[in-house]
Amino acid sequence: MSDTVDLNADMGESFGPWVMGQDAELLEVITSANVACGFHASDPDVMARTMRLAVDHGTGIGAHPGFPDLQGFGRRRMDLTRDSLRNLVMYQLGAARAMAAAAGGTVRHLKLHGALANMASEDAEMARACYEGALAVDPEIIVMVLAATAQQEAVEALGCRWAGEIFADRAYNDDATLVDRSLPGAVIHDPELAGKRMVEMVKAGAIITESGQHIPAAVDTICLHGDGKTALEIARSVRDALTGAGVALKRFAGRQGRISST
Template identity: 85%
Template sequence: MTSVDLNADMGESFGPWVMGQDAELLEVITSANIACGFHAGDPDVMAQTMATAVARGTGIGAHPGFPDLQGFGRRKMQLSQDSLRNLVAYQFGAARAMAHAAGGEVRHLKLHGALANMCSADEAMARAAYEGALSVDPEIIVMVLAATAQQRAVEALGCRWAGEIFADRAYNDDATLVDRSQPGAVIHDAELAARRMVAMVQAGAIITESGKQIPAAVDTICLHGDGKTALEIARHVRRALEAAGVTLETFPGRRGTV
């Protein structure tokens, strides 16, 4: 029986500015990546999101990003490896504290936005970021963009990890995501997204825009929370996977190479 986790980025509201549809998404997903206050979120939002995730039994993840509230963490920044380690450790520590206060625990970590995209192409950068988290908790499960430099970094570190694919993003032939500035990079058609995810889960591979299949560890699927069609896509993907006989559950984490 094939199983897969469904994750979404959330807790990204800030003060009175609401981002995403967290409450509704928490009815669909099995793991929540909660912003740590640097690219989005604030202490009140973190506390509320953590408490809701704990109440629903949803797996909790820390979602650190660049210190870029205005750009929502989607602008590239150049940091030394030491600063990058500290950046991730700081945000991860905050997430652990807030989860503990809510009666839960952080079981995984997923990088956000430009930080994630840069690490998907730069193994040394990815390794530094993950070392920051592992210095806080050596048993944390690192969620990685499957078949990229992020995966090579966790394999080299020997830590626990889970491979991620995206329901609403198009792929290049090197397994990286098509840049958001390019036409078709973001998928808004819920039926299309659902068909793609069933096909990738069944194939155990990323299917790129050119039709190329890249064997991948498909442990979890990202369902974004922002955007007009995000919730519709999430619901369609879940229904399609269940109809295909796929079990939905939190990932256990793996070690070593695929």
């Protein structure tokens, strides 16, 4: 069992007057923030405001690039060439780095969003193209990956710094991918259940699937969402359950190379 874990959340996903998530409240809970870069969500004003809030809270800042799909919130699959994937990630990371610098902060990690992330978790070559784009901008950036998926296969092959992520409010298939949101039980809304699951997974150093299978995994960070009815309650429940179990909350340092288990 790890004695520390990072808590991360996707944020800065509002657009103009349309508010998405509970960023200010989540920043009281988390240790790392994944800030949308304007393609699947956000705008320059939202990005600037979110970066300032993260800096004020001393929260680790990450870029959260997605497909160019504002209407679909980046959750619709797209077919892009490898070159376009590299450029898409480079462009968004560049914007995030500029906004963070203007707010007095730095971007320390990168996490793919939505359909881009889901597709990369199934296709190591696609994941590699995305991560090559990020590393071309910042060779030292920490790539946050969906643990035990093709995303992890890609970073292990690249030899870059990375951190393994699991989700507090999502159910898992037996191949470590997330259950499709359209299926019953894919999203967990019960705060108590979410907290209990995360303690079990951190203690086991494994993803526990819907069928009860344990998949050894690098559990470096836990994703908390801010856009559901019980999202903030889930975030607080996970934090309290972990600290109650003796797990300290701390920003991930990043790891390198291949692992067989945690």
